[in-house]
Amino acid sequence: MKQRNTWQAPWSYREGWIITGGLAILGIVWQVFLPAFKAELPRWPGNLILGLFFTGIIVSLYWFFPKSSLVKWLSSVPAAVTSASFYCGLAILMGIIPQQQASPSALINLTGLNQLTISWIFALANLYFLSSLGLATLKRLIPFKKKNIGYILNHLGLWLALTTAALGSSDLQRLHMNCYEGQPEWRATNQQGQVVELPIAIELLDFKIEEYAPKLTLIDNQTGKIAVTDIKNPYFSITDTPFQLGDYTIEMELYLPQAGLIGDRFERVNEIGSPPAAKLIVTNTVNQQKSTGWVSSGSFRQQPYAFTLNERHSLVMLPPEAQKYQSDIRIITQEGQQLSTTLEVNKPFKLGGWKLYQLSYDSEKGKWSTLSVIELVRDPWIPAVYLGIFMLLAGSLFLFREGTTKRKKGENHGLD
Amino acid sequence: MAWINFEGYAAVTLLLWLTSGFVLLFGKNKIKSANKLASLLAGAGLACLLLFIILLWSKLERPPMRTLGETRLWYAFLLPLIGLVSFLQWKYRWLLGYSLFMGALFLGINYLHPETYSKSLMPALQSIWFIPHVIVYMFAYALLAASSLVAVKAMYQDYRGKNWQTLPALADNFVYLGFSFLTMGLLFGALWAKEAWGHYWTWDPKETWAFITWAAYLIYIHYRYKHLHKHKQAMGILIISFVLLLVCWFGVNYLPTAQNSVHTYSG
Numbered sequence: 013m014k015q016r017n018t019w020q021a022p023w024s025y026r027e028g029w030i031i032t033g034g035l036a037i038l039g040i041v042w043q044v045f046l047p048a049f050k051a052e053l054p055r056w057p058g059n060l061i062l063g064l065f066f067t068g069i070i071v072s073l074y075w076f077f078p079k080s081s082l083v084k085w086l087s088s089v090p091a092a093v094t095s096a097s098f099y100c101g102l103a104i105l106m107g108i109i110p111q112q113q114a115s116p117s118a119l120i121n122l123t124g125l126n127q128l129t130i131s132w133i134f135a136l137a138n139l140y141f142l143s144s145l146g147l148a149t150l151k152r153l154i155p156f157k158k159k160n161i162g163y164i165l166n167h168l169g170l171w172l173a174l175t176t177a178a179l180g181s182s183d184l185q186r187l188h189m190n191c192y193e194g195q196p197e198w199r200a201t202n203q204q205g206q207v208v209e210l211p212i213a214i215e216l217l218d219f220k221i222e223e224y225a226p227k228l229t230l231i232d233n234q235t236g237k238i239a240v241t242d243i244k245n246p247y248f249s250i251t252d253t254p255f256q257l258g259d260y261t262i263e264m265e266l267y268l269p270q271a272g273l274i275g276d277r278f279e280r281v282n283e284i285g286s287p288p289a290a291k292l293i294v295t296n297t298v299n300q301q302k303s304t305g306w307v308s309s310g311s312f313r314q315q316p317y318a319f320t321l322n323e324r325h326s327l328v329m330l331p332p333e334a335q336k337y338q339s340d341i342r343i344i345t346q347e348g349q350q351l352s353t354t355l356e357v358n359k360p361f362k363l364g365g366w367k368l369y370q371l372s373y374d375s376e377k378g379k380w381s382t383l384s385v386i387e388l389v390r391d392p393w394i395p396a397v398y399l400g401i402f403m404l405l406a407g408s409l410f411l412f413r414e415g416t417t418k419r420k421k422g423e424n425h426g427l428d
Numbered sequence: 429m430a431w432i433n434f435e436g437y438a439a440v441t442l443l444l445w446l447t448s449g450f451v452l453l454f455g456k457n458k459i460k461s462a463n464k465l466a467s468l469l470a471g472a473g474l475a476c477l478l479l480f481i482i483l484l485w486s487k488l489e490r491p492p493m494r495t496l497g498e499t500r501l502w503y504a505f506l507l508p509l510i511g512l513v514s515f516l517q518w519k520y521r522w523l524l525g526y527s528l529f530m531g532a533l534f535l536g537i538n539y540l541h542p543e544t545y546s547k548s549l550m551p552a553l554q555s556i557w558f559i560p561h562v563i564v565y566m567f568a569y570a571l572l573a574a575s576s577l578v579a580v581k582a583m584y585q586d587y588r589g590k591n592w593q594t595l596p597a598l599a600d601n602f603v604y605l606g607f608s609f610l611t612m613g614l615l616f617g618a619l620w621a622k623e624a625w626g627h628y629w630t631w632d633p634k635e636t637w638a639f640i641t642w643a644a645y646l647i648y649i650h651y652r653y654k655h656l657h658k659h660k661q662a663m664g665i666l667i668i669s670f671v672l673l674l675v676c677w678f679g680v681n682y683l684p685t686a687q688n689s690v691h692t693y694s695g
């Protein structure tokens with residue numbers, strides 16, 4: 013093949029890398045010298061207009077200048093590879109530099125690499141990537157051929173999902189609402205920390221936690237750290253008794269899910285803030301000595317209670333972990349309508365354009381928490397994003413076929 | 429409770445795989461029956477390991493897919509499974525041999541670092557998406573690991589001046605399948621995140637690295653499509669991609685971004 017000069021058609025990798033580098037420099041310079049002019053997308057309907065404008069440009073380019081070197085190149089593999097590398101490179105930076113927090117390096121703060129998703133360099137990389145993907149899609153979308161269905165599902169699906177996710181990000185609302193039992197609440201906080209008043213009120217009727225049985229572990233009295241370090245998980249559930257931990261065999265004589273310390277032993281009580289406690293029999297397997305004692309995890313009301321085995325080791329009980337937590341809530345609309353539902357992790361509730369999520373609770377109080385934090389999310393673009401995602405899922409099945417049918421020679425469209 | 433006598437199952441599996449490896453290495457004169465015997469032995473080892481996984485699952489009362497040790501167990505199963513299936517299909521002895529070796533290595537690591545298992549599963553993980561998301565990802569990783577084995581083999585053959593021009597086509601088969609599973613894993617993860625955390629994509633460090641891995645294999649597929657004969661560069665891209673995959677799999681926990689992740693589990 014003859015040596016081709018840079019910028020002489022057909023463009024290839026060299027031009028791709030030059031454009032990538034150019035966009036990277038442009039993005040950085042923009043960020044540093046025009047920090048006030050942020051890489052922010054307008055809200056509805058501005059983002060819709062922008063999206064239609066972008067789509068219009070791509071389609072017109074393809075329609076009116078299909079043979080231009082720009083269109084041919086943007087819809088080629090070298091543009092796909094360089095733009096995907098650009099995107100991938102930025103993602104690597106994002107994966108290494110902690111995001112959304114000031115960096116110790118002034119250079120990183122200045123160039124916006126600690127907030128990459130809202131920086132100009134990321135916006136430009138997106139633009140390049142989506143232009144290339146968009147034109148690559150059109151190349152086999154028009155005229156439509158049945159054998160290109162897999163290709164179209166993958167490329168159009170990805171383009172649709174990424175474009176609408178980017179455009180929709182300015183309409184995304186994520187609010188936190190602190191609901192206390194018995195107090196209707198209509199004020200929530202957005203991600204910038206501003207208070208937002210909602211047209212609905214939420215009243216927490218009851219907050220419930222189901223817990224796993226508490227775990228036991230052995231600690232070193234001197235350091236307070238875990239004593240057995242040669243096994244990966246030195247925690248045993250009390251339901252696992254009897255078990256062996258270090259040089260000790262641990263058996264359980266009595267377990268009280270809610271207990272209070274009376275003198276030097278625990279009794280069953282039924283009060284808010286009474287932690288679990290267990291009476292254990294411990295045998296030292298080196299000298300066969302047996303001893304009996306109590307452990308308790310403690311709570312926001314009571315001190316933890318350790319079982320001191322000897323001058324070196326103590327057994328302690330960890331606070332039980334939550335297995336499931338849920339909020340019974342009542343929702344009251346401005347018109348006075350009421351409805352009740354239960355929120356649970358992984359089981360959000362849909363209401364109008366909003367989705368309600370069980371987010372967290374007062375973890376110090378644990379199962380006695382009267383606070384439930386509910387997240388309210390509104391993301392009007394999600395149907396379009398999901399359409400893209402489902403196209404991609406369907407498209408991924410076509411790759412099965414690609415992978416198992418061996419490509420014939422001569423089917424190579426390449427230049428090499 | 430610990431490993432439900434993991435050592436016993438591991439020993440039987442290792443022994444079967446070792447014998448299978450021997451047959452692969454030395455059973456050259458009667459190729460047909462040797463191949464059959466090796467496959468049978470490898471299959472028996474897989475069955476034994478599968479039995480252990482099922483027992484562990486029912487014992488834990490939750491899918492054993494949470495800690496690194498648990499996922500290693502799945503790779504110890506899936507890699508030899510893929511090796512065996514492709515051996516039955518394409519008769520690459522070295523591939524079965526290497527995948528058995530890798531499986532044995534994973535088993536060995538678990539043998540040296542025994543874990544005791546915690547039954548608890550945090551609420552966010554209790555979802556119908558958990559099992560499909562993780563299984564699909566493990567298949568993807570195992571297939572992509574197999575493609576890297578092919579790439580390493582290709583590089584080695586090249587270094588020794590031997591012919592290796594048929595190997596990249598084999599690598600392609602693994603990458604296409606693996607990438608398909610990788611895409612599903614990524615998207616299942618996004619759909620799940622929407623249910624559990626309110627948004628489908630937040631550039632959490634683990635998500636970010638999953639995206640990086642995905643993009644790297646995307647680049648490989650497109651490079652191969654266009655330059656079917658530039659084998660060396662393609663094998664290079666494949667090896668870099670696998671390094672990125674390894675960072676995603678367990679390197680993420682050691683990166684400066686790790687403490688912000690919702691995905692760093694114990695193990």
Ligand code: HEM
Pocket residue numbers: 087088089091092093095096141144145148151152163166167170404411414425611646649650653
């Ligand atoms: C889910 C993601 C993607 C998948 C599964 C995918 C898959 C494929 C496959 C299998 C081919 C070969 C087509 C064939 O054999 O008929 C291909 C070609 C191509 N892809 Fe992608 N791709 C993806 C994303 C992208 C992206 C992000 C770009 C651009 C930025 C892109 C640009 C191209 C181009 C330019 C071609 C060559 C088309 C031609 O020359 O006719 N693809 N892709």
